[in-house]
Amino acid sequence: MKLGMLTACLPHLSLAEIAAWASEAGYEALEVAAWPRTGGRDFEAAHLPVAGFGQRDAEEIRGLFERHRLDLxxxxxxxxxxxxxxxxxxxxxxxxxxxxxxxxxxxxPYVGTFVGRDWTRPVAPNLEEAEKVFPELVEYAGERDVRLIIENCVMEGWHPDGCPGNLAYSPELWEWMFSLGLYLNWDPSHLTWIGVDPVQTIAPYADRIVHAQAKDLQILPGKVDRYGFFGKAVQREDPWDTGWWRYRVPGRGQVDWSAVVDALYEHGFTGTLSVEHEDPVWGGTEEKVKTGLEIAHRTLRPLIVA
Known part of the structure; x- marks a missing residue:
């Protein structure tokens, strides 16, 4: 197992700048954000020029990762x-x-994405549509020796009523998507707030957990008693703000990282555990984001065999 980080939390830095910092901070791998360069939302980081990516680009990126002794x-x-x-x-x-x-x-070996959802339609027709859409994408990837990995994020902010916007959030849906040839980029934070014990999901699906994300989640005391499980309904200006939980860096929330890492080892995980930093306490500036990543490293590094 290697300890890595997703570059999306530093959208305004270049990949070269992130690689240099991450290596110095003790990270071993990068999960590289590859959104298009649209100038849109901050988290849509474009750290690789995938449009028209050529041999010279590939040589440059390989050299960058070799110099900093990082895996991609x-x-x-x-x-x-x-x-x-x-x-x-x-x-x-x-x-x-x-x-x-x-x-x-x-x-x-892996490209991470979401199943997603047409939020204007119920779940059943969405699953039927996905069964038409994904085989061609899975085949396209497979022909190039790449696997598509799906993060189990609920993406409730994509739905106008805060319902799941990514139909890959539960073990029931994992089993369905595995039948389409998809794999899992397993993240315990999303399981925590929907009431699923993340540690208990590792053993049954170990053969499909090929990459993992390290993000924590904090339950805000007493808030669910006001809003209920589905979160704010009357005043929800931010579609991502449920009002009763928030993402944190590993070590600042509810996830038992010792149990998580131990279970991953026990069931043969040899991939990358990649920190996904979406912590509002340690966000907003480059300095604070880097501090959050350092907190995550201090939390996880002692648990991973050198």
Whole structure:
């Protein structure tokens, strides 16, 4: 097992700057954000020029990672592959294929994304639609020796009523998506707030957990008693603010990281545990984000065999 980090939390730094800092901070791998350069949301970090990525680009990136003694564990493009707008969905699929091509050029085994959801339709027709959409994407990746890995994030902010916007949030749905040839980028934080014990999900699905994300979650005392499980309903200006929980860096929330890492080892996980920093306490500035990543490293490094 190696300790890595997702680069998306530092969208305004170059990949070269992040690699230099991460190596110095003791990280061993990077999960590289590969959103398009749209100038949109901050978390849509574009740390690889996947559009038109060529041999010279590949040589430059390989050299960068070799100089800093880092692995490139996965490329990350977490978007809605079932978007209800056909034109937007086509854009997403085209960029996802460019990310897959770039992964193949760099010999990166995994590309992370979401199943997503058409939020205008119920769950059942979405599953049927996914069964039409994903085989072609899985085949495209497989032909290039790349696996598509799905993060089990609920993505409640994508749904107008805060319902799940990514149909990959529970073990029931994992079993369904595995049948489509998809793998899991396992994240315990999302399981924690929906009432699933993350440690208990490792053994049954160990053969499909090929990459993992390290993000913590803090339950805010007493808040669920006001809002209920589904979160704020009357005054929810931010679609991602449920009002009763928030993401934290590892070591600042509810997740038992000793138990998580132990279970991953017990069941044969040899991939990368990649810190995904979305902690509002340690966010907002580059300095604070880096401090949050240092806290995560101090939490996890003693648990991982050198």
């Amino acid at each position: 564990s996965a490329l990350a493009y977490y978007e809605n592959n079932l978007h209800p707008d056909p034109a937007r969905r086509a854009e997403i699929h085209a960029h996802l294929k460019a990310v897959i091509d770039t992964a193949a050029a760099l010999d990166v």
